[in-house]
Amino acid sequence: MSTPNETKPAGHDVGHDTHEDVSKHVKLYLTVGGTLLLCTGLTVALSFVNFNEWFGQGRNWNIIIAMILATFKAGLVAAIFMHLLHEKWTIYRFLLLTVFFVAGLFALSVLAFSDHIHQ
Amino acid sequence: MEIPYTITARPDTGLWNAKVGIWLFLASEVMLFGGLFSGYVFLRLGADSGYWPHGLLNVPVGTMNTAILISSSVTVVFAWAALKMRQFTRYRIYMALTIFCGILFLIVKLAYEWPQKFDHFGVYIKPSALEKYEPYLGNQHLAQEGLPPRYEISGHLHEEEKDSYRIAVDAVNADPDNRDNDRPHFWYRQPTEKIAIVDKEDVEHASMFVPRHSSYFAIYFTITGLHGLHVLAGVLVFIYYMLPVSTRLYRENPEHLANRVEVAGLFWHFVDLVWIFVFPIFYLL
Numbered sequence: 001m002s003t004p005n006e007t008k009p010a011g012h013d014v015g016h017d018t019h020e021d022v023s024k025h026v027k028l029y030l031t032v033g034g035t036l037l038l039c040t041g042l043t044v045a046l047s048f049v050n051f052n053e054w055f056g057q058g059r060n061w062n063i064i065i066a067m068i069l070a071t072f073k074a075g076l077v078a079a080i081f082m083h084l085l086h087e088k089w090t091i092y093r094f095l096l097l098t099v100f101f102v103a104g105l106f107a108l109s110v111l112a113f114s115d116h117i118h119q
Numbered sequence: 120m121e122i123p124y125t126i127t128a129r130p131d132t133g134l135w136n137a138k139v140g141i142w143l144f145l146a147s148e149v150m151l152f153g154g155l156f157s158g159y160v161f162l163r164l165g166a167d168s169g170y171w172p173h174g175l176l177n178v179p180v181g182t183m184n185t186a187i188l189i190s191s192s193v194t195v196v197f198a199w200a201a202l203k204m205r206q207f208t209r210y211r212i213y214m215a216l217t218i219f220c221g222i223l224f225l226i227v228k229l230a231y232e233w234p235q236k237f238d239h240f241g242v243y244i245k246p247s248a249l250e251k252y253e254p255y256l257g258n259q260h261l262a263q264e265g266l267p268p269r270y271e272i273s274g275h276l277h278e279e280e281k282d283s284y285r286i287a288v289d290a291v292n293a294d295p296d297n298r299d300n301d302r303p304h305f306w307y308r309q310p311t312e313k314i315a316i317v318d319k320e321d322v323e324h325a326s327m328f329v330p331r332h333s334s335y336f337a338i339y340f341t342i343t344g345l346h347g348l349h350v351l352a353g354v355l356v357f358i359y360y361m362l363p364v365s366t367r368l369y370r371e372n373p374e375h376l377a378n379r380v381e382v383a384g385l386f387w388h389f390v391d392l393v394w395i396f397v398f399p400i401f402y403l404l
Binding site: 022023026032033037040043047060062063066069070073077078081082088089091094095097101102105108109110113 | 193
């Protein structure tokens with residue numbers, strides 16, 4: 001199988017992202033990848049620290065801290081890798097609905113354990 | 120039949136069609152995994168104290184797999200960027216790296232992590248017999264420390280006799296009063312040589328570390344299994360993008376191939392995003 005010519009094939013435009021735009025982004029993608037790896041290491045390291053000894057036993061602080069880090073990482077993937085930072089309104093509309101319904105799903109699980117007599 | 124709007128934007132949505140399609144699909148995927156994560160919350164909140172296990176999974180291996188998946192997210196976006204810049208050879212290199220990472224992830228998960236669990240055995244002791252097995256459970260020590268009790272003796276099933284199990288117990292059960300065992304460890308520890316004999320009449324529930332072992336493993340295998348299927352699907356699509364049919368598409372219409380790669384990339388990033396939550400909730404918390 002022959003490899004097609006490296007140069008731009010004739011007859012087609014590069015699209016709305018120009019060559020320069022994309023090459024600028026490459027560095028950003030690498031930075032985001034590095035940040036994600038660092039955050040993974042941080043998540044693992046922090047999970048072995050007993051935060052409840054520091055902040056009190058009222059809540060499971062380790063879960064809260066790990067979820068904040070995971071949400072930050074997921075946000076980076078969505079915003080940069082999935083280009084959600086610069087997307088069309090059509091897609092934001094789909095996602096707003098999805099967020100609403102998925103929040104409802106979680107609310108159902110939490111509501112299942114709510115008890116207005118035994119607080 | 121010519122498929123419309125593969126590279127040009129449809130006037131009403133402002134997007135090429137596949138982009139709309141993949142985001143609708145991803146929205147349904149969010150609901151699918153959202154339902155399962157919600158199930159996880161339900162099971163965990165409903166678990167009695169001491170019945171939600173901690174530290175059963177291999178953290179270094181899980182961390183490595185997380186790094187593999189994150190790296191593949193970078194390589195797939197590089198593959199797309201290379202196509203946009205019309206660098207076909209670089210595109211193929213990055214795509215091959217992505218496929219390699221995906222396969223490596225699956226091998227680690229299916230050929231190493233899962234079988235290691237299937238080989239592990241645990242018995243939950245009846246509440247009435249807990250005192251008898253105190254040397255393996257250390258519940259007096261845990262009560263003093265204000266920690267949840269232990270109900271399970273786990274390790275390698277050495278031998279199953281008519282009335283009892285002989286178990287080469289895990290480090291936690293071998294030395295249950297040691298404060299070092301109160302919290303999970305980073306490195307995975309193999310079962311010890313110490314043998315515990317557990318009478319079957321004292322056992323509430325015995326099983327290998329398979330889905331029926333506990334709510335924890337049931338939801339663990341469900342979510343990681345479904346996630347693994349997604350990784351497999353992504354790898355198959357990426358392999359298609361390496362076949363001659365995709366090379367031909369590049370020659371005829373490179374932007375069309377770039378958009379296909381972008382759409383599959385969006386799916387792949389979503390699979391990575393799901394794993395970002397799967398890893399801490401099962402391995403670390």
